[in-house]
Amino acid sequence: MTIVTAAPAPALWRAEKTVVRSGHRLHPHSPSPVSAGFAAPTMVGQITFRPEALAASIARTITLRHAPVALLDRWARAQLLEVEYMVADGAAFALSPDLTALADAERSAFAGRVGAGVTDLLMNALGYAWRDNAMCLSSKLDPHADFIYGGGAASGHGVVLAEAHGSFALAVTDGRIDGEARRKYLRQVKPHIGSSCVHGKVIHGYSVAFGSHPTAHDTYLHVAETKITKGRKNAPPVAAPAPPLAPVTTTLALASHRSNFLLMGAYGVVAWIDWLRGAGEQPEDDFIAPFVTVELAGRRFWVSLEALLPYMRPWLFPDEGPGPWPPWHWEEFERWRRRYGGPRNIFAMDEWAAKSELAPVVWTAPRGI
Known part of the structure; x- marks a missing residue:
């Protein structure tokens, strides 16, 4: 008889991590500033985050792409499990030995996704809360940065660019990442500073490079x-532009909202946003988008009911009657459960954030709901 001993489960990343900024270079541009009165926020000295925050930022950058909703959803929801396994636990950022299980191409892709997530965390720390993919820049000016951000210091002036880079190669050094x-x-x-896009004029730019030796x-x-x-x-003062009516343009706000609602699993809302952006057909007029409020660790979150369906007992869905629940039948519940499979991560919005900037956070759905 052969006795098979199960390998111990790898330690997952759980601790809060702090990454200290290693360097900050300023590149001159003329005119400066591009928009009169614009003052860039002070560069942060470090960023602190947990695995949920990094996974959410990676997922946000993924869902800004132009691809089928179902495909974006699958990509986004795989991020938390991936970073939990591939990043070692502890206060300092370090890679897990499990990274060696990835082929070179997949390791490079994972490093790129983490680089995009770290860039998003940094831009959020600087006060830029609205984002979109930079594909809207003129194709004649390729190559271009990865993302466009708005809000914060850029409100009333335009938008800023952010290029993201990540590397987990053996050749990673301080000088290489700086370069x-x-x-x-x-x-x-730099070639795009001063140009215009659908979201406004590009008035500032960042290039963020993140690297970790494996x-x-x-x-x-x-x-x-x-x-x-x-x-x-002794120069005469330059008049600043008038205060804006809104912190960002409608196009940038819709791009950010689409990403947030897609992560929450509110696909009906995504369909309406696509229609408003001219990228889809008009949904049914009687469409209902139910949300529930969940209390977790003293905070209140908004959760899309569509995302919770796989975890709820059938008796929670009455066939008739008023209330916050739409009339779901058992066959419909089974269809949703088969579609999504077993327990997974559920994206939610902090109640305060949902009423202001709709910034998503992520939490893990318990099995017993």
Whole structure:
């Protein structure tokens, strides 16, 4: 008889991590500032995040792509499990030995996704809360940065660009990551400063490079940014633009909302947003988008009922009667359960954030709901 001993389960990333900024280079641009009165936010010295926050940022950047909703949903929901396994636990950022299980191409792709997530966390820390993919920039000016951000200091002025880079190669060093941030800024950000896109004028830019050595565990975060030249002391003051009616353009707000609702599983809302953006057919007029309020760790979250269906008991869905629940039948419940499979991560919105900027957070749905 052969006795098979099960291998111990790998330790998953659970601790909060802090990544200190390794370098910050400013690149001059003329005119400066591009928009009169614009002042770039002070660059943060570090970013702190948990696996849920990094996974949510990666998922947000993924769902900004132009691809079928079902495909984007599958990509986004795989991120938390991936970062929990591939990033080692502990306060410092380090990669798990399980990273060696990935082929070179997949390791590069994973590093790129983490680089995009770290960039999103950094941009959020700077106050830029609205985002879209930078594909809307003119194709004649390729290559271009990855993302467009708005809000915060850019409100009333335009939008800013952000290029993201991630590397988990054995060749990662402080100098290499610094060089990547600088090179990508000069090639993919600087040529677009001052240009216009559907979301407004590009007034500022960032190139964020993140790297971690897979065995030495040295981690680096470098930022290249557009320099704002201070005016001469005796120069006449330049009038700032009038306060905006809204912090961002409608197009950028819809792009961000679409990503948020897609992550929440509110596909009906996504369909309406697509129709408003001219990218889909008008949904049915009697469409209902139910949400529930969930209390977790002293906070209140909004959760799309569509995302919770696989975890709810059938008796929670009465065939008739008023209330917050739409009339779901057992056959419909089974269809949803088969579609989504077993327990998974559910994206929710903090109640306060849902009423303001609709910033998503992620929590894990318990089996017993």
